[in-house]
Amino acid sequence: MKVLFLLNDGFGIGGTITTTFNLGSALAERGHQVEVLSTARRRDVPHMPLHPAVRLMALVEARTDHPDYLADDPLRGRPARFYPKADYRSSDYDRMVEERYARYLAASDADVVIATRPGLIAYAGRFAPDRMIKIGQEHLTRLQQRKAMREELPRHLRKLDAFVTITARDAEDYRAHVRLTDTELTFIPNSVPAPVVPPSHGRDKIVVAAGRLVQGKRYDLLIRAFAAVTAERPDWQLRVYGQGKLRNELRALVAELGLHDNVLMMGPYTPIETEWAKGAIAAVPSDQEPFGMTLVEAMRCGVPVVSTDAPYGPAEILQDGMDGLLTPIGDEAALAAALLRVINDDAQREAMAAAALKNAQRYDPALIAEQYEQLFDRLAARKAGRRRWWPRRERPAPPQPVLGPAPTSAVPTVDALVTADDELLLADSAELNWWRDDDKVPVGGDLTEGTWQLRTPDGAAVRAGRLDTRALIPGTAKRVQLPYRLSDGCLGLRVWDRPVYAEIATVLIDADGLRIAGRLVGAEPAEPVLELRSTETRELPGSVTDTGFAVRIDALPAGTWQLWLRYAPGEPAVRLGRFLDDVARKDIAYVFPPITTGGVTMQPHYDANNEFSIRVTRR
The missing domain is CATH 3.40.50.2000 (Glycogen Phosphorylase B;)
Structure with missing residues (x-):
């Protein structure tokens, strides 16, 4: 069969997108033709992984600066006539979108249409031809819908062949409050594929x-x-x-x-x-x-x-x-x-x-797809006995331009694994090279400390796939190679390679300042001294503890102060920070409170290189 999913946004991140892609991919694996129609396109490549056999299409371009954005369409901005105003996403739908849905569904050659939200259920009921098997899905619960939507939804559900909830309790709630005679009401749970990475060993706290x-x-x-x-x-x-x-x-x-x-x-x-x-x-x-x-x-x-x-x-x-x-x-x-x-x-x-x-394992996509196939068969058999049913026939392509199919990945996607021996393994990395951010050519050999990005021979970026870095969590590696996902979804690498690390463990904050405790990796502390560097350098005595070192910092003058530890007499100072684990961006992950003392406010923070600093401003 050919199955068409209607989705508000197939290019974002969310539960409805995830479960739609999971089910669509499982149906494609079982030999069905699958198409996902996203109302809007907000980026070129979807965030979520999708089976290459599934076609992801879009009706309209949402980016106002994109060439496909239709700013001059006379229907843009005019209120939709049939999209329920009580649907949470009703603001995304105007007459332009509605007219495109009507034309697209009328011309589609799909055997089955599955609508994933109330407003799209209304569109499937009104615009999809009777020859299609029409299914609606509830991805919230009946009680999570607005009161006005709960009151309006039944008349749209009665135009469907089936309505599917994702829990048995929600199906019972609908049965108790909604009378459906010709619409089958059932529940089929969402699916989650088996992960391709090994399961948790449970040892990390x-x-x-x-x-x-x-x-x-x-x-x-x-x-x-x-x-x-x-x-x-x-x-x-x-x-x-x-x-x-x-x-x-x-x-x-x-x-x-x-x-x-x-x-x-x-x-x-x-x-x-x-x-x-x-x-x-x-x-x-x-x-x-x-x-x-x-x-x-x-x-x-x-x-x-x-x-x-x-x-x-x-x-x-x-x-x-x-x-x-x-x-x-x-x-x-x-x-x-x-x-x-x-x-x-x-x-x-x-x-x-x-x-x-x-x-x-009972939520495996193959098992859930089988339940949907059984539903398709039941509905097709029932539909075949009705006058309004007729077999699928070829239809011309929709007369309006449709956007897609979107590539599931415009560039190669590479999985990365850090092994227990601190080795970095890349899947499918033939002919790929690491480039420094500021270099114009790839660099061979061992990677030095810094920030790198994986690219093709012609310099194109490579998308980050599954990055299994759990082996770094114990913090025992002295040379860290940490793959991570850049803001654009591409694969980056952080490398730290130092003879000695002053690794922060805890930052205790009180009304007068802060106390930093940490461990030294690569050397033993003896008479440690903290150097605070800004427009001037200040020194504070530290102490040796059972686990490493500790230093106390009270009020500082205004400025941004870098923290360095001279861990023993005659030894060079090393920068304090958090380097030896699996968190690439400590500046994002760690949140410190400000400290107001001595007429100044001190704001501890990690920088983009995971080094610890204190920003001090006058009150």
Whole structure:
């Protein structure tokens, strides 16, 4: 069969995009023709990986400076007639978009059309020919839709052949509130493919959370709960991956609670499976979780999950006490207690990890695609007995220009692995070379310290694939080669190669200043002295500790001060920072509170080279 998915934005990052691409790729693997129609195109290449046999098309160009942007279309900006105003994305739809949908669907030769949001369900019901099998999907829950949308949606659902929810509880809710006679109402969960990286070994003391930084995900609850965790287990770390409108608010909360050594704000990351595999525990603190893609993603990487019992997905995914723990919604103390329970019981954590890996297999895309195929067959058989059904026939291409198909990757995509022996392995890297940012030609031989980018022989950038860098987490390598994803999605490399490292472990901040404790790698400390360098150089005595060194810094004059450690008499000073782990950009991940003392404000921070500095301004 030919299957057409209708998607608001196929070029971004999000749960609906992920599950659509997963299902589309699985159907393509099983021999179906698959096309994804994105309402808008916001970039040339999609963020999310997509099977090369799946065609990603777009109706309109969203970038106003792009040649395909139709600023002069007379229908642009005129209100859509049939797109529900109560749909959360209704502002993306005007008469121009609507007219294109009507023409595209009328001319499509698809056997099946699957609409992924209420407004697109309305379009499928109105514009898709009766010869198509029309399916709608609910990627939220009925109660998450606006009241006006809940009232309007049933009349659109009655024009479909089937309506699919992603949890059994949501299907029950729809049955209780919506009368559908000719529309089959069923539930089929989302799918998550098996990761291509090895599962987590569970030895690294890391809790991982990932998702949009928005109110309903409740990362504020998780961060506050983790403050209680670190009070008992300061050796554990929380990493939060994602982007969203609460980014700055959550970073401020980390600083306010003094969690700068324990909570890392990692930013967006895709594909995420390598980061799940670094975790010993996954955390999902949401108030609402219609399905729970992050739960299944973590479980497929062999990571047990501590989640709130949010409606509706977590309780259908987790077996409480077996592959994870469920806690009451909004209960900070219960979330902290559940995390500590798993943290403090190594045997239980290991058993939960094994159960998570096994139980998550039921969400494999091949199994979910098979359920959809069974639905297609049921609907086709039922449709064949109705007068309005007729077999597919060839249709001409849509008369309006359509954008696509988008390349799944305009440049080569390379996976990277750092081995336990600190060796960097690149997949499919034949004829590729490392280039320095400021060089015009590739450089051969061993790479010196600095920032590099992988490129083709003609200088074109290479996209970053899966970057498995968990071997760097213990921080024992003296020569670090850390592959990382640049802001444009391409593959970069950070190399640190120093005879001696002054590696910061903790930064303790109080009202008068800060105390830095760390370890020395490559030498032994003896009578350490801290050099603070700005327009002048100041020296402060340090001390030798059981684990390395410590220094105390009180008020400083205005300026930006670099920190250097002269670790022994007669030895050269070395720069303080964090280098020997898997986090490429400490300036993004670590959030320090300002210190106001002695008439100045001191702002500690890591720079782009992961070196530690203090910016001082007068109050």
